[in-house]
Amino acid sequence: MARWSGIFKVPLCPGSRSHYKVATSLCVSSSSQSPVVPSMNAIFFNGDRVRGTGNPVIEKLSDLENIAEIIVSKLGENCNVWVIEASKFNGPFAVYKDFIPSVNQWGEPTSYDPTGDPASTSIVSLLSSCLKQVKNTILSKPKEPCVGEAIGSHFPQPKTLLFGFSKGGTVINQLVTELAFSEIKSSTVNSQHEPDIIPTSKESLLNSIAEIHYVDVGLNSSGAYITDQDVIKRIAKRVSERSLGIRFVLHGTPRQWRDSMRVWVGKEKDTMVNLLDVESRKSGGKLSFCERFYFGDKMANMQMHFEVIESMDVC
Template sequence: MLRLGSVLAGGPSLLALSRAMSAAAGSSDAPGLCLAAGAAGTAVPGRDALRSNHVLLNRPTAAPPRRCGAETAVSGNAHLVFFPGDIQNFQQEMAVHADTVPWQAWSLERVALILGRRFPEHHIWVIRASHMYLHKFSCYQNFVQSNLFGAPEHSPDHGALRHLRALLANAMERAGLPDPLPPHGSSSATSSMPAGFSLVLVGFSKGCVVLNQMVYELAGARADPELAPFLERVTDIYWLDGGHPGGSETWVTEKGALAELAVSGVALHVHVTPYEVRDPMRAWVGREHKRFTQTLEDLGAKLSQKLHFEDKPASIENHFRVIQEF
């Protein structure tokens, strides 16, 4: 969660952004970067008509390994979904606001490229927050009940997992991928998953509120015939320096919810910096982080964790750099 000055409202159309992406990211380095959008650059719909998000796709840059034997060799169907933090927006939009200009290295396009180099066999999906208050505070209202500044109010039934599944299915279809997820609500959605489909979830800063909301929904989702097979394909979840402007629930501390996460078998990865977990003005963040990781360890979860830049002063620069270092 970033704490900066105010910026102006308004911004370029998605059509203009689409034309500008190659120039912003470097066309020779980003042949697979595109908006998963309709002809007019519209947002991708999710679980219902009231929930939609703009979605950026970076296609894989490396051929996936082919598996033989009992399993049929499959084409690459590995996916990574990234939820960005405050300030992070499309390059062209960040370039026109004084408070966001210094952080253009962390635009949605450039982060998609960073993640593509780290996960070259994955389709990288960057999910833009549905609302950016004052053009800098990311609000993931489609995934979790939130105030204007994006502080969440978690519950077990907001529908984050259902929205993500529907959003991915629609985005994969719009992008013309050969073996997309079945559409939300279709008869095939409960019967099978695409061959080789796997999913990694990554949240950075404010984007971690989406991961937290999904943790609260796990128990109910496992009993859902459409969501259960989708959840079984989640292999890894990464929390990268989670933070938001609320006074609590930066990290999940409810033991029942964490027990559901621990028994899922998903590999959990926690990467933080002093910017979030050692801020004396928000001491609860560090306490919650410690409780989150300790409870998961006690429950036997597959957990790895690291404090980055431990010996350096807390800074926004290093807060962002965790995206490169994790």
């Protein structure tokens, strides 16, 4: 098995004005005779920019390519990793306007609305644009491994793992809302079908979501976590109708969960945990969750907010 890593500035779709910086770390074949298909795609949404701190730890953990390497080290070699930065910033504030149309000028959501499925549609389009650039880059170097070769039917479709760090959690909330209100569409599986490297439709993306990680999310307004009971109930019902279960993992530090100036962040987290707890008990194991607290014996600071990326337990 081999890997190919790189970073691109890619359009959301052909002709789009929105360009996203995406760090990729992909499974590739060592030769055309031994193709490799990933067992999972991990999609990580980054948060606001923090610059000029002079802190080497923060600088290191703000680097998209380094984040991709960390995620690979946690999930194993048989995964594709995509680390996405917002296309627009208002000063240091990330604005994911293509994924969440109802955001203010600082990128804070005014609501999470599934109408039109903007997050799932944008992710599928963005990954497709990125994969095309990866293939073009690799094919321009014939001696390098190739991505996307023929895959045997004994490989299952890759699962999708979602990570939202800090402001990136808003994209995760939008996706959760879209999943809650989506419908399962039955499809016949051809035994000769070759699994796609990435989800190729919003339906395939939503159906493949297996894990959702909230990584020290927090906002200067409400909306860091899902607190709508109807959304969580719908998620549980949605998952009960498919073969693949789903796991929520809430990772946090004192920087967010114990911030006395933003007490709503911790309260929203507790509300979501309680809602997940109720529905998980009724799901027959199809929906599970856990919360993990890091650096609990330390005073809150900005460094721990980034260190959680390296310290988080994803097992």
